Amino acid sequence: MLIMLPPSEGKTAATDPHAEPLNLDALTLPCLAPDRNQVLQELIDVSGRQEAQQVLGVGDRVMEQVSANQELQQAPTAPAHHIYSGVLFDALAAETLTSSQRQRAAERVLIFSGLFGVTGFTDRIPAYRCAMDVRLPTLGKLSAFWRHRLAAPVSERIRDQWVVDCRSAAYATAFRPDPHKTVAVNSFTEKDGRRTVVTHSAKAARGTLTGMMLRADSPPKTLDDVAHLASRRWKVEVRAATAKKPHQLDLITSEATSE
Template sequence: MQIFLPPSEGKTPPAHDDGARLDLQALTLPELGSPRAQVLHALVRVSAQEDAQQILKVGAKVMAEVEANTRLTEAPTAAAWQIYTGVLFDALDAGSLSGAQLHRAERQVLIFSGLFGATGFTDRIPAYRLAMDVALDPLGRLASYWKKELAATMADRVGDQLVVDCRSATYANAFKPAAQQTLMVNNFTVKDGQRKVVTHFAKHARGELTGMLLRAEAEPQTIDDVVAVASQRWTVEIRESDGKKPHQLDLIS
């Protein structure tokens, strides 16, 4: 089984600098080294421009993070799960994983991003600012760029495994496994008898489910296994794939 996660918009720089710097070839899926380098160089260049705020689609409050993009190759690094912060990763609570559970995460979890395409859970990366819906000259829109670059590499990685997809639409478009082997995770909050999607709660549910799957005593492999784990926390409904759209796992709070 593979678990696909989005990055978080906000990132937290390492609290301590142990001297380790970004090594693109040391990341999971090293065959993506060349396209990653192209995006990295384009981001460094754009981040130094006067129109960086407009190109990167960010607010004035995070311009210090944009300026820091110009020094990514010199920046301290930490495990991806430590760099990415926010609702989903807080709910996952990777810091409490055992050694065996963290090893499972290394094998099973990929975090998609505009900068790296996809990285492993424990890959060493710096804090950066770049979303998947940004267009960087001369690469174009990153979602389209990575869709082309990820296709063959991700198909080899996934094989015939089940993919539990916790990504938002922008990141999901970068690589789509076959519908029949994909389980999209949704979350609905019921209020006054009506189901609503609340982004904050959806992110939290996806993070919490990921943590539960990594901590499960027997490693989940099938949709039924995932349902069994999720049912410990939520009312669960499955909408089966129609051959074009993936299976849908609805977590109802």
């Protein structure tokens, strides 16, 4: 079973100034190295232009990170699960995984990325600023750029395995696995019979579930296995796949018991 995650908008730069720089050939699915280099070179160029803020669609407070994009080829790297530091990854708590659990994550987790298309959990990358919905001047919208390039190698990586899809909508458009072998994870807060989606809580729930799957004594292999594991933490409902839409795993938290 493979787990698909989005990256986090927030990133923590590698702290070791002597860490090795980015090596595109060492990332998961090295066949994507030429495509990754195309995006990397254009991102470096755009990040030095006056229109960088508009092209990358960011606010004033992160312009320092945009400027840092110009040094991506020389910047120190760290494992992807260290670089990504948003709500989902905080809830996953990778730093508490055992070595065997971290190896499981390296084998089973794919993290989608506007810059790299997809990386592995332990792939060494630098901190960067580039979302999947960015439209670069030459390459166009990155979700469309990656859609054509990810289809074959990611499908080959999946083969006949089940996929647990914890990605947000922008990243899900870059690759769509077989809906009949995929379960998309949703999170709802329930109060007085009404269900609402709270983005922060949904990210945390997906991160928590991912951590549970990586730590499970018997790793889940099917939709039923995932639903059973999730039922230890949430009220769970499963909606069956359609011709184009994957199975839906709804994690429901009562507002009275939410943290």
